[in-house]
Amino acid sequence: MQITRQRPETQQGAAENFTGTVWLDELAAPPAPSRLRMFNVHFAPGAHTAWHRHPHGQVLHVLQGEGLVQRRGAAVERIRAGDTVWIEPGEWHWHGAGPRTFMTHLAVVEATGDGMTTEWDTHVAAVDRPA
Template identity: 50%
Template sequence: MEHITSTPTAKAPDERFTGDVYLNPIETPTDPARFASALVRFTPGARTSWHSHANGQTLYITDGIGLVGTRDGSVARVSAGQTVKCPPGEEHWHGATDTTFMAHIAMVVGDTDGDGTTWLEPVTDEQYTHALNSTNGS
C-alpha cells in the first residue's frame, strides 16, 4: 500500500486552457499502468481547449456547475455528483460556467505514447457563450 497524504497544486498550462485552472494529480501511471487521474478546478469562465483522448475520458463532477461540449454542438450542463463519459476520439471541451467554479476528477487510460490526449485549438468566446446560452436553466 502507498499512502499519499497530499499532492502539489499546479496551474494548468495556458496553451491548453482559457482562464485560471488548477490541477492536483491523483494517479500518474508508471509502466505498465496506463490509468491517469487528476482533480481539476476551474474558476468562473475557465475551460479546456478542444481535445480528444485515444481511449476516451471520464469526468466525475465534484463541485460547482460546468459545461461539457462536443464538436456537433451538443452541450451538457453538469453539477456535483454527475459523470460524463467522452468516447475515444471525440473532440470535446469542459469548464466552469461564467458565474460558478467547477471541479471534476478527470480519468483517462493512456496509450503507449502517454495519456493519449490530443490537444487542439482554444474554445472561442463565441463558442463558449453559445454553450452557456443553450443550457441556461437546464
C-alpha cells in the first residue's frame, strides 16, 4: 500500500487542448504494471476540451456544477454533479462546463503500453456548443 500525501502542482490546461480556463490536478498515476491515470479537472464557465479520444475509454464523474458532453455525430448532453459518464474506447468526444456554471469532474483513463492516454483533435466549433 502507498499513501500519497503530496501530489504534483495544479497545471493549467494547454491552449491547444482546451478552450477557456481549465485546471488539472493529477490524483493518481501508480507505477507499472498499473496504467491507471486519474485527474480532478476544474472548468470555468464555458471552458471545455477540444475533440479527443482515449484508446481504452474514459470515465468521468461530475463532482460539482453542471457541464456538457458530446460524442461526435450525437446531440450535446447535459451532465450534473453525481452523474457518471462512460466514454467508449476510441470514441471522439468533448466535455466541459456549462455556459454559465463551473464544473469539476474526476477523469479516469488507462494508458497504453507506451504511456499514451489521449489523442487530441481540433477545437470544438462555437456553432456546435449550446449558448
